[in-house]
Amino acid sequence: MTVSCEAVSADERWRRIDHLDLEPMVSQLIGDEDKPMSLAEADHAVGLYRAFLKLCVRFGDTEPIAPNKAIDAVWHAHMSDTAKYRADCDYVAGRFLDHWPYAGTMGPDDERRLQETFSRTCDLMMDHFAINLRSTEHADCDLNDCAQCGFTKVVAVDRPRPRPDRSITA
Numbered sequence: 001m002t003v004s005c006e007a008v009s010a011d012e013r014w015r016r017i018d019h020l021d022l023e024p025m026v027s028q029l030i031g032d033e034d035k036p037m038s039l040a041e042a043d044h045a046v047g048l049y050r051a052f053l054k055l056c057v058r059f060g061d062t063e064p065i066a067p068n069k070a071i072d073a074v075w076h077a078h079m080s081d082t083a084k085y086r087a088d089c090d091y092v093a094g095r096f097l098d099h100w101p102y103a104g105t106m107g108p109d110d111e112r113r114l115q116e117t118f119s120r121t122c123d124l125m126m127d128h129f130a131i132n133l134r135s136t137e138h139a140d141c142d143l144n145d146c147a148q149c150g151f152t153k154v155v156a157v158d159r160p161r162p163r164p165d166r167s168i169t170a
Contacts, residue, residue: 008094010058016092017053022046024084025077037073049074051129052121057093059124066103066118068133075099 029042037045052071059065067075079085079099089097103114125133 013057013092013094014054017050017057020050020053020088020092022049022074022078024081025049025074028077028080029073035073041070042074045070045074048131048133049078051125051131053092053097055121055124055128056097058128060093060097063120064117065124066114066121068118 026039026042026046029037029045030039048068048071052065052067052075055065076099078088086096089095103110103117122133125131
C-alpha cells in the first residue's frame, strides 16, 4: 500500500469541504425516527457542519472545537457511514477527525471546559464566517434564510442537487 503525503493548502482543504457530498446525511436527518428534521433544517445544519469542518481543519490540532446540537446531529449522521466518513476526513483534513461524545459529562469542571470550548467555537464561527452560532439554538431562527446565523453565507457552493425538489435559493 502506498501512502501519499502531498501538501494540501488550507484553501484547497476548504474547497474540498464545500464540495463534499453530504446528501446522504440530509436523507438520514429528514428520515430520523426520533427527531426528524425538515428539509430546510437539514440543509441549514449541513451548511453549519461545513463551517464546523473548516474550523476543525484549521484549528483542530491546536484547540478543541465544539459543535452545537444541529452540527452534532450532522456529524453523527456522517460518522454512521464509517467508510465515507473515514474517506472524507482523509480527503479534507488528511487525518481522521475524532469525536469525543463525553465532553461536558465528566463533572462540573468538564462541563465548564465544554462551555468555554463552545464559546471559543462561537467566536471562531463569527470571526471566520460571520455566523452567530449562539443564535442558531433559538426556536424562531428562519432556517431557510437565517440572517442571524449567516446560513446563506455557508451554503454558497453552486452545484445541482441530486433530486429536482432539492433546490436552494441563496
